[in-house]
Amino acid sequence: MTVEAGSNTMNDPIFPVPKRLLDSKSSPTPYVDSFEKYQEMWKQSVEDPDTFFTNLSKELLSWSKPFQTVRSGGFAEGDVAWFLEGELNASYNCVDRHALATPDKVAIIHEGDEPDSVRKITYRELLQEVSRLANVLKSLGVRKGDNIAIYMPMIPEAVVSLLACARIGAVHSVVFAGFSSDSLRDRIVDASAKVVLTADEGKRGGKSIATKRIVDQAVANSPSVSNVLVFRRTGAEVPWTEGRDLWWHEEMAKARPYCAPEPMNAEDPLFLLYTSGSTGTPKGVMHTTGGYLLGAGATVKYIFDYHPQDIFACMADIGWITGHTYIVYGPLVLGATTLLFESTPTYPTPSRFWEVVQKHKVTQFYTAPTAIRALRRLGDKWLEGYDLSSLRVIGSVGEPINPEAWEWYNEQVGKKNCAVVDTYWQTETGSIIVTPLPGAIATKPGSATFPFFGIKPVILDPTSGKELEGNDVTGVLAVGQPWPSMARTVYNNHHRYLDTYLRPYNGYYFTGDGASRDKDGYIWIRGRVDDVINVSGHRLSTAEIESALILHHSVAEAAVIGGHDDLTGQCIHAFTTLKPNIEDSEGLEKELALQVRKVIGPFATPKAIYCVSDLPKTRSGKIMRRILRKIVNNEADQLGDTSTLADPSVVEMLIDKVKQSS
Numbered sequence: 001m002t003v004e005a006g007s008n009t010m011n012d013p014i015f016p017v018p019k020r021l022l023d024s025k026s027s028p029t030p031y032v033d034s035f036e037k038y039q040e041m042w043k044q045s046v047e048d049p050d051t052f053f054t055n056l057s058k059e060l061l062s063w064s065k066p067f068q069t070v071r072s073g074g075f076a077e078g079d080v081a082w083f084l085e086g087e088l089n090a091s092y093n094c095v096d097r098h099a100l101a102t103p104d105k106v107a108i109i110h111e112g113d114e115p116d117s118v119r120k121i122t123y124r125e126l127l128q129e130v131s132r133l134a135n136v137l138k139s140l141g142v143r144k145g146d147n148i149a150i151y152m153p154m155i156p157e158a159v160v161s162l163l164a165c166a167r168i169g170a171v172h173s174v175v176f177a178g179f180s181s182d183s184l185r186d187r188i189v190d191a192s193a194k195v196v197l198t199a200d201e202g203k204r205g206g207k208s209i210a211t212k213r214i215v216d217q218a219v220a221n222s223p224s225v226s227n228v229l230v231f232r233r234t235g236a237e238v239p240w241t242e243g244r245d246l247w248w249h250e251e252m253a254k255a256r257p258y259c260a261p262e263p264m265n266a267e268d269p270l271f272l273l274y275t276s277g278s279t280g281t282p283k284g285v286m287h288t289t290g291g292y293l294l295g296a297g298a299t300v301k302y303i304f305d306y307h308p309q310d311i312f313a314c315m316a317d318i319g320w321i322t323g324h325t326y327i328v329y330g331p332l333v334l335g336a337t338t339l340l341f342e343s344t345p346t347y348p349t350p351s352r353f354w355e356v357v358q359k360h361k362v363t364q365f366y367t368a369p370t371a372i373r374a375l376r377r378l379g380d381k382w383l384e385g386y387d388l389s390s391l392r393v394i395g396s397v398g399e400p401i402n403p404e405a406w407e408w409y410n411e412q413v414g415k416k417n418c419a420v421v422d423t424y425w426q427t428e429t430g431s432i433i434v435t436p437l438p439g440a441i442a443t444k445p446g447s448a449t450f451p452f453f454g455i456k457p458v459i460l461d462p463t464s465g466k467e468l469e470g471n472d473v474t475g476v477l478a479v480g481q482p483w484p485s486m487a488r489t490v491y492n493n494h495h496r497y498l499d500t501y502l503r504p505y506n507g508y509y510f511t512g513d514g515a516s517r518d519k520d521g522y523i524w525i526r527g528r529v530d531d532v533i534n535v536s537g538h539r540l541s542t543a544e545i546e547s548a549l550i551l552h553h554s555v556a557e558a559a560v561i562g563g564h565d566d567l568t569g570q571c572i573h574a575f576t577t578l579k580p581n582i583e584d585s586e587g588l589e590k591e592l593a594l595q596v597r598k599v600i601g602p603f604a605t606p607k608a609i610y611c612v613s614d615l616p617k618t619r620s621g622k623i624m625r626r627i628l629r630k631i632v633n634n635e636a637d638q639l640g641d642t643s644t645l646a647d648p649s650v651v652e653m654l655i656d657k658v659k660q661s662s
């Protein structure tokens with residue numbers, strides 16, 4: 001099979017590396033400053049990974065005991081291991097060594113929910129806090145290998161929590177603090193967490209969140225939990241269970257501000273993290289210490305071209321893998337200053353991101369297409385007057401970024417002077433796997449471009465499983481050989497790990513995403529394989545049709561799915577949200593259908609277009625097309641796991657809209 005190639009792979013514009021990046025007067029010289037150098041390094045990384053990753057692991061990590069074996073195992077058995085005999089501690093690597101070398105350097109800038117609330121924490125302070133909390137956890141009986149649940153707002157204590165667990169070899173499982181008590185309970189129970197770290201309340205966009213109450217409901221049905229440690233964030237009255245609940249400040253005051261880091265084997269688990277749940281029930285992905293940490297550090301160094309004076313701002317939540325790798329472990333392992341953002345892109349106004357960039361002189365800025373599209377929708381005036389000249393690299397992650405949104409980001413935020421890195425990866429990959437490198441790779445809007453070091457991407461024919469060689473091919477995206485930061489298992493469910501990633505195509509890691517390699521060898525992520533639409537034998541990618549819709553000046557966001565059709569097998573249904581002050585009308589819907597027809601071809605003309613007030617999204621901001629598919633196909637009674645839906649009320653609205661139109 002092939003997916004029809006749309007127009008944007010044919011004559012897509014190419015953006016060269018911005019001149020400013022290569023000009024050593026205005027910015028530091030990129031680590032990789034030509035395409036040739038990238039190719040040479042990439043070739044070595046996949047042909048001789050032992051040498052490449054041995055060198056990198058010595059450069060970026062401190063080992064308390066060196067390894068002898070670089071890697072073992074493989075995809076066949078799902079027994080991949082890296083740096084086998086090596087010992088290291090993630091918290092030592094992220095904190096101690098920098099606290100010794102640069103104690104007064106700011107490790108964390110906390111931009112609180114209110115714009116005037118900023119807290120800065122140096123590496124020296126971070127070491128004391130992490131040590132204290134590690135000692136508190138020990139005093140609660142937490143031992144190496146125990147699982148700890150973290151349900152915290154975006155405050156420095158959240159970062160301290162992750163690192164304190166790592167320090168004593170406890171395995172953290174962070175649950176996004178926007179999840180309901182049921183979702184939290186499921187994750188606590190699945191991991192048999194012993195202790196829950198939380199806060200009295202959260203603050204987001206000026207609103208209070210009853211964090212502790214949610215924890216109480218979750219813990220009431222979680223027999224494994226012996227203690228709940230509560231950080232006082234707002235001072236609100238909270239329900240209290242004597243004997244189980246403890247105040248953070250009281251316990252911390254008793255604890256010694258130094259705790260020796262536990263030596264961990266490279267393959268000891270570092271954390272569990274549940275996937276976003278876009279396609280079904282979330283998976284409890286497990287990452288190990290050595291390989292994960294190396295992937296985190298290497299990608300921050302090369303993909304964000306991190307240099308020691310930089311201020312690194314990843315705007316994700318710590319509850320997602322992006323927050324783990326690009327707020328906590330990646331920047332801190334390199335001794336960087338990392339920014340932690342507690343608020344939302346629109347609080348108190350849609351200028352908030354740009355205010356943050358200006359105030360803290362942010363050099364790397366990393367967000368998701370959902371935020372970029374939302375800000376683009378609200379108009380350019382919110383960026384006016386802000387000095388964004390500190391920025392060098394701006395990144396996107398989480399979903400395919402529509403070329404229109406990419407260009408807006410490049411022009412309005414990057415001022416055509418920054419590298420735009422569209423980074424493709426997954427909870428399971430641990431760190432970015434397909435991406436441009438700022439000083440080396442010319443970009444095409446909508447393409448994640450080329451593989452990172454150690455990644456051998458392959459495009460497979462979905463039916464035969466054969467590798468599609470050469471350029472100008474489309475199929476499913478897989479990876480040909482193990483890399484250090486890949487997930488090692490699904491917690492307590494190795495079968496699911498094998499069945500989901502390693503068995504669908506023998507000898508490969510299967511991503512579940514469709515992709516093309518265009519005539520120039522650029523990789524384009526086409527969306528989830530499950531979302532591919534088949535109209536009269538034409539296989540169409542959701543990403544492409546959605547991008548065609550967003551090209552229209554009225555459209556803010558689009559989601560496209562396949563409905564049953566007796567004649568054509570499937571037909572296209574398109575859901576769109578409109579920009580402010582634009583009225584839905586039959587004329588507009590016709591125009592949008594015409595737009596798709598023009599950009600992609602008559603066979604891709606949507607059968608129905610629905611202009612709606614919102615799309616169903618995961619709490620991490622990804623569009624959940626499976627919900628739309630069920631609604632259109634009259635299966636709204638079988639929506640499956642909807643616990644990861646950000647706003648459950650959209651379902652009713654969508655059902656009504658579809659009913660009205662039919």
Ligand code: ATP
Binds near residue numbers: 280396422512
């Ligand atoms: P679940 O696995 O539970 O269905 P999820 O796949 O949304 O949830 P994540 O691990 O958070 O969970 O997301 C990874 C997915 O996000 C990728 O498989 C891909 O579909 C999408 N994605 C991430 N970055 C990009 C990108 N730059 N371009 C295109 N798609 C991306």
Ligand code: MG
Binds near residue numbers: 275279426512
């Ligand atoms: Mg996934």
